[in-house]
Amino acid sequence: MINQLDFLNHLQQKGVEFIAGVPDTLLNDFCLTVENKWSAEKHVIAANEGNAIGLAVGYHLSTGTIPLVYMQNSGLGNCVNPLLSLTHKSVYSIPLILLIGWRGNPQRKDHPQHKKQGELTTILLDDMNIPYRIVENNGKKAIDDATWAINRVIDTNQPVALIAKKGVFEKGEKDGYPRDERFELTREDAIRTIVESFPKDTLYVASTGRASRELHATREILGDSHNHDFLNVGAMGHTSSIALGLAIANSDRLVVCLEGDASVIMHMGALALIGTVKPSNFIHFILNNGAHESVGGQLSAGQLINLTEIGNFSGYKTNGKTIISKADLVKLIGDLEMQNGPYLIDIHLQKGIRKDLPPLRIDHIQEKNELMKGLLFPED
DSSP states (O other): OOOHHHHHHHHHHTTOOOEEEOOOGGGHHHHHHHHHHSOGGGEEEOSSHHHHHHHHHHHHHHHOOOOEEEEEGGGHHHHHHHIIIIISTTTTOOOOEEEEEOTTOTTSOOOHHHHHHHHHHHHHHHHTTOOEEEEOSOHHHHHHHHHHHHHHHHHHOSOEEEEEOTTSSOOSSOOOOOOOTTOOOOHHHHHHHHHHHSOTTOEEEEOTTHHHHHHHHHHHHHTOOSTTEEEOOSOTTOHHHHHHHHHHHOTTSOEEEEEEHHHHHHTTHHHHHHHHHOOTTEEEEEEEOSEEGGGTOEEOSTTTSOHHHHHHHHTOBOOSSOBOSHHHHHHHHHHOOTTSOOEEEEEEOOOOOOTTOOOOOOOHHHHHHHHHHHHHOTTO
16 A cells, blocks of 8 residues: 555645545445545535536636545446536546546456446546546556556646545544433444344345445344345445335335435435435334444545435425434334335444444345335235
């Protein structure tokens, strides 16, 4: 792993002032170093990657400096539109540096949800006419690559990319979190409480990262089947939309959405859509620990904004306050009229994950087929 501070200092010396992006596992040490060492006024953890591109454009227009936007390669999907219709040299020709974590690198084994994105990463950049270099785990070469990126941006007045292989900008998962005495529940506590409180035929959709892992582990602990669950292992920000589609198609079944706060914030327009469609069988739990925990623990806006009020004004029914204890969660679930939603419930949680939580190893196609079999042929 290269020296993150040396890399950042080099970018700063070359004129980079503003950094924005969405945290990524392969960039977690870079992101944490930026969070700790860069000017807080000139670093924004964005809602999504397209949002980060817009921020970078605005800063460039005001200062003429070269901004940097970081993301996982899955985030390219969120920023293809602004990269092609805003920053491209045929439109406004905006110079910026993309720092992209290369999940699904074809030379390394990775989870299925990263495989195709990994194969297409360089192809997408080529097709968008974005020059790139692949950053290796070599400090001198990484500095040379940063210099190349700055010079290429200046010469061409357009975006360029640095693609980071595994191990270059990461140091593994953040070690522990201090206990927050305000909150009683962990995410796994909340998930188990929810699963134990609803009818056995309830359908669940869980968001990417640790929520899916913990729902799967909870089923194993309770000896339950997994065939009522959809684990949204990728497509961050779209969990509630998947759940809405299920709720519309299964109006006689309760649908519970288990979603992290950063996922909710990434595509918050889904809240307005759910509140407008008003599926009566929809319950939306926000598992809110105020962090991008799965990719390094960088802060999110989750506990800094009032998601209950946002849900209320979007058309959900809410209890009017944040849940912070198991007793309050159990009481609230007991008070719900199950087919009188949609409900939004914001649960503020401890950060962290138990050390012995097993990794999520599933056959995605088989899991999907089992869920669909139960929905399409319930009598079999």
